[in-house]
Amino acid sequence: MKGSVFVEDASVSEVSKNLTISDIARELGVSKTTVSRAISGKGRLSEATRNRVLQYIHEHDYRPNLIAKSLAQSKTFNIGVVLPADTNLTEIPFFQSCLMGICDVAASFDYDVVVTTATENDISLLKRLIKNNKVDGIVLTRPIVNDRSIDYLKQTHLPFVVVGSSEEDEVIQIDNNHIDGCCELTSVLIKSGYTTMALLAGNQRHIVNTNRYKGFLKAFKDNGIPVNETLVYTDMTSNVLIDRAVDTIMNRKVDCIVCSDDIICSRVLTRLNETGYSVPKDVKIASFYDSAYLENYNPPITSLRIDIKTLGIEAGKCLINLIAGKEIANKTLLDYEIVLKKSTM
Amino acid sequence: MKGSVFVEDASVSEVSKNLTISDIARELGVSKTTVSRAISGKGRLSEATRNRVLQYIHEHDYRPNLIAKSLAQSKTFNIGVVLPADTNLTEIPFFQSCLMGICDVAASFDYDVVVTTATENDISLLKRLIKNNKVDGIVLTRPIVNDRSIDYLKQTHLPFVVVGSSEEDEVIQIDNNHIDGCCELTSVLIKSGYTTMALLAGNQRHIVNTNRYKGFLKAFKDNGIPVNETLVYTDMTSNVLIDRAVDTIMNRKVDCIVCSDDIICSRVLTRLNETGYSVPKDVKIASFYDSAYLENYNPPITSLRIDIKTLGIEAGKCLINLIAGKEIANKTLLDYEIVLKKSTM
DNA sequence: TTGAAAGCGCTAACAT
DNA sequence: ATGTTAGCGCTTTCAA
Numbered sequence: 001m002k003g004s005v006f007v008e009d010a011s012v013s014e015v016s017k018n019l020t021i022s023d024i025a026r027e028l029g030v031s032k033t034t035v036s037r038a039i040s041g042k043g044r045l046s047e048a049t050r051n052r053v054l055q056y057i058h059e060h061d062y063r064p065n066l067i068a069k070s071l072a073q074s075k076t077f078n079i080g081v082v083l084p085a086d087t088n089l090t091e092i093p094f095f096q097s098c099l100m101g102i103c104d105v106a107a108s109f110d111y112d113v114v115v116t117t118a119t120e121n122d123i124s125l126l127k128r129l130i131k132n133n134k135v136d137g138i139v140l141t142r143p144i145v146n147d148r149s150i151d152y153l154k155q156t157h158l159p160f161v162v163v164g165s166s167e168e169d170e171v172i173q174i175d176n177n178h179i180d181g182c183c184e185l186t187s188v189l190i191k192s193g194y195t196t197m198a199l200l201a202g203n204q205r206h207i208v209n210t211n212r213y214k215g216f217l218k219a220f221k222d223n224g225i226p227v228n229e230t231l232v233y234t235d236m237t238s239n240v241l242i243d244r245a246v247d248t249i250m251n252r253k254v255d256c257i258v259c260s261d262d263i264i265c266s267r268v269l270t271r272l273n274e275t276g277y278s279v280p281k282d283v284k285i286a287s288f289y290d291s292a293y294l295e296n297y298n299p300p301i302t303s304l305r306i307d308i309k310t311l312g313i314e315a316g317k318c319l320i321n322l323i324a325g326k327e328i329a330n331k332t333l334l335d336y337e338i339v340l341k342k343s344t345m
Numbered sequence: 346m347k348g349s350v351f352v353e354d355a356s357v358s359e360v361s362k363n364l365t366i367s368d369i370a371r372e373l374g375v376s377k378t379t380v381s382r383a384i385s386g387k388g389r390l391s392e393a394t395r396n397r398v399l400q401y402i403h404e405h406d407y408r409p410n411l412i413a414k415s416l417a418q419s420k421t422f423n424i425g426v427v428l429p430a431d432t433n434l435t436e437i438p439f440f441q442s443c444l445m446g447i448c449d450v451a452a453s454f455d456y457d458v459v460v461t462t463a464t465e466n467d468i469s470l471l472k473r474l475i476k477n478n479k480v481d482g483i484v485l486t487r488p489i490v491n492d493r494s495i496d497y498l499k500q501t502h503l504p505f506v507v508v509g510s511s512e513e514d515e516v517i518q519i520d521n522n523h524i525d526g527c528c529e530l531t532s533v534l535i536k537s538g539y540t541t542m543a544l545l546a547g548n549q550r551h552i553v554n555t556n557r558y559k560g561f562l563k564a565f566k567d568n569g570i571p572v573n574e575t576l577v578y579t580d581m582t583s584n585v586l587i588d589r590a591v592d593t594i595m596n597r598k599v600d601c602i603v604c605s606d607d608i609i610c611s612r613v614l615t616r617l618n619e620t621g622y623s624v625p626k627d628v629k630i631a632s633f634y635d636s637a638y639l640e641n642y643n644p645p646i647t648s649l650r651i652d653i654k655t656l657g658i659e660a661g662k663c664l665i666n667l668i669a670g671k672e673i674a675n676k677t678l679l680d681y682e683i684v685l686k687k688s689t690m
Numbered sequence: 691t692t693g694a695a696a697g698c699g700c701t702a703a704c705a706t
Numbered sequence: 707a708t709g710t711t712a713g714c715g716c717t718t719t720c721a722a
Contacts (some may be wrong), residue, residue: 020698020700021699021700022699022700030708030709031709032699032701032709033702033709033710034707034708034709036700040701042701042702043702043707043708044707044708045707045708046707046708049707049708063476063478064699064700065478065698065699065700066477066479067412067415067416067421067478067698067699067700068416068698068699068701068714069700070412070415070416070700071410071413071415071698071699071700071701071714071716072699072700072701072702072713072714073700073702073714074714076412078459078479083441083444083445085445090438090441090442090445090654091636091637092438093435093436093437093438095441096428096435096441097435099460100428100435100462103460103461103462104462107461107470112461112474112477112479113459113460113461114423114457114458114459114460115458115459115460116448116452116457117445117448117449125448131408132457133408133412134423134457266640267641270642270643273643291436292436292608296614296615297615298618298619365714365715365716366715366716367715367716375692375693376692376693376694377693377694377716377717378692378694378717378718379691379692381716381717381718382691382692387717387718388691388692388718389691389692390691390692391691391692394691394692409715409716410714410715410716412714412715412716413716413717414715414716414717415698416697416698416699416700416714416715416716416717417697417698417715417716417717417718418698418716418717419698
């Protein structure tokens with residue numbers, strides 16, 4: 001690494017020059033309009049002049065002032081991304097991966113990403129962002145039931161998409177098919193003979209968790225087996241609750257525990273370990289996400305793998321199309337992959 | 346949750362009205378200048394007119410058009426945050442927590458946060474952000490040695506701060522004191538009698554890792570004990586490398602392994618488990634961050650705890666002060682806390 | 691204490 | 707094919 005040499009383009013040192021469209025017009029003896037047209041490609045223009053302008057621009061590394069363009073067109077070329085600020089979610093890499101995907105597409109369409117946060121009860125920062133006209137559209141990354149952000153966004157008539165699923169059909173959603181995914185995963189387990197199965201599901205205000213619950217139930221129905229709903233634990237939002245549930249479950253001789261996310265699963269594994277149970281000997285375990293959270297567990301954990309960054313990319317594309325006035329599908333369902341590992345063997 | 350009622354303020358439905366400063370001026374029979382002054386607080390104005398304007402604004406929920414303000418003042422009221430896009434870092438919650446802190450302060454100063462990404466070798470998105478005049482300043486979240494982003498930022502004369510440490514003194518840095526922290530942690534362990542100690546450190550192009558290494562060495566020097574540098578492993582960037590190091594280390598009968606981050610530590614624990622070693626009986630383990638990554642490990646892991654969100658908050662404050670032209674310290678060192686747990690007892 | 695007017699840098703009718 | 711002109715909504719001299 002030592003001794004590496006960076007040759008930066010000359011443009012950098014000229015940052016202060018601040019060339020404008022009028023400068024170029026004057027310098028080339030044409031009108032501002034002509035220059036503008038050459039840049040945007042709108043309107044007819046002779047090849048000759050267009051090239052002359054383009055070349056000048058290139059040679060002088062001219063960059064149009066986006067603020068001025070924004071003001072003239074009432075467009076910001078920014079998309080807003082709303083991240084949940086609930087403290088317990090900050091540790092989850094999901095949102096960061098998703099954000100990376102959104103940033104990628106945004107840049108490729110010459111948009112930028114401005115982030116803000118919201119909680120279940122406080123959407124003031126989202127409101128501020130919108131009222132300040134900072135964005136042309138919004139990506140919401142964690143829909144909940146009776147989502148105040150969604151309610152608000154619907155009223156503003158600002159284009160927006162949701163990463164995840166919403167109860168409201170008219171909202172544009174990009175999600176993995178968690179219902180089918182959880183159903184399929186559960187079915188596989190049922191067919192392996194693990195019919196006494198417990199579900200430890202997370203916060204039921206998060207749509208994704210209700211969907212997994214639905215998928216779980218559907219699997220039993222599809223397989224013609226009655227589900228024992230007393231083995232379903234929802235809203236497992238704290239270690240204490242999880243520990244208690246695990247203890248009860250293990251006393252009831254279940255074959256298998258399905259955890260609705262990796263955080264829950266991580267705690268379940270710890271509790272099993274503490275109380276002397278071994279996986280998969282005493283009980284099988286399956287989870288979701290296949291994230292780094294569980295990467296180093298021994299045994300490896302069977303789970304549903306989804307590509308979070310792609311989710312962000314698709315959401316970004318949808319939003320940008322929406323902003324451009326294109327018609328887009330209300331619901332985009334992305335793939336998932338069931339990864340069977342030692343924890344269920 | 347069912348039946349909850351939201352009464353949104355009337356403003357929402359009037360989003361389309363788009364009140365401007367001229368509307369208000371006309372309505373109130375004053376000039377645009379007067380309205381502008383009433384809002385900004387700049388320039389003298391009679392209490393009476395100021396209040397009249399302010400009240401009108403309040404009643405009609407007027408929000409100034411920030412784009413227009415931007416154009417007039419050549420300010421964007423945005424700060425840029427550069428996140429590392431290296432895939433293996435996406436899973437670390439550090440950057441997300443930091444981002445949350447930055448978002449918080451930004452909002453409180455009426456700034457917004459636009460995020461972009463950079464890798465060691467590709468800073469094109471950062472350049473684009475800056476050339477497009479999208480931000481008034483930059484927070485860099487992961488300094489490396491010979492950092493191209495830093496080189497570029499220095500040339501642009503745009504205000505910027507770095508979360509973490511840089512080799513270059515003139516760069517404004519906000520960091521926890523990792524040298525002292527690692528030194529103190531190591532000292533505590535030495536004083537507990539674990540003198541045959543191994544260090545598993547991460548990517549040495551990341552300044553934070555070199556600093557931890559320095560602290561580790563300093564602890565030995567402070568305690569007058571020669572350090573066995575053959576037990577120091579750097580650039581532990583893959584599981585294979587870590588596994589190999591752990592195996593070698595354990596054959597050499599060390600008392601204690603210090604891991605320079607929780608990802609490394611997680612893998613070390615797994616490898617120890619796989620190869621039949623038990624913590625803390627066979628070997629003591631210490632790590633950094635005290636993140637959720639290790640939260641559920643048994644035994645709990647001794648580590649250096651830092652408050653990442655506060656780091657983001659401080660960085661945000663520094664940058665905003667810098668943008669405002671205030672003098673600020675070149676180096677802000679935040680606290681840390683050593684948390685002794687079962688893994689070193 | 692207040693106002694008129696120019697200007698930030700770009701776009702977009704509407705000419706020519 | 708190119709130019710003229712009038713904005714976009716705000717700030718800011720300068721004048722009254």
